[in-house]
Amino acid sequence: MVKIALDAGHGFNTAGKRSPTGEREWFFNNQVLLACMARLNEYENVSLLRLDDASGKIDQPLEERTNRANQWKADVLISFHHNANTGQWGNWGGVETLVYPTASKTSFQLAELIHPKVVQAMGLRDRGIKKRNLHVLRESNMPAILIEGGFYDSLTDIQALRSSDRLIAQGVAVADGLAAYYKLKKKTVEAGNAGTDNQTTTEYRLVTGTFKTKQAAEKAAEQLRNRYGWTIYIKDV
């Protein structure tokens, strides 16, 4: 059994952690985490522990997050974040993966395996693997990496962050990287047995309306982003 602890950084209302148009970092982090957990549940012998508040309402203190991972004796900890530079739109961008400077060899090996997959999934610049002294990396007793999947104050990266497909691809990339490292096998779903345990999850997508012009749709999207910080994307129908 491989015990994997995961967290979406911050909480929905954490001060400052939002794009210039009000989209919340936690919202991006959460989508990647959910996709990662869903993918990991397709593998055998995996146990998952989510360290942040799944509703996003509470920004779990970092100490509580690492204490829980340590008490649970996780084998590995993955922290999902997205990056910001100035908080105003700019042309910077890219994906980076952070590892504690004196982390175990396993942490660096995991970063080397997972980081390129995340870069590819997001289709963004590669800022490389970096050493950082961060609480979640330092205070966790197990191999740990923190993924910054792109900048939410970047004019280029925000396009990828507003794409649910990209965020899902990022989560899947991390899950498959973990599966490769720990040599996990895919579950086989036998006929008649499908859906009898809790591996099957149903997801629900919110649809808000149909508009006559793209401009009207964009205007409504902008209003919702500003008001709720949601990730909104427009689809041709």
Ligand SMILES: [Zn+2]
């Ligand atoms: Zn963050």
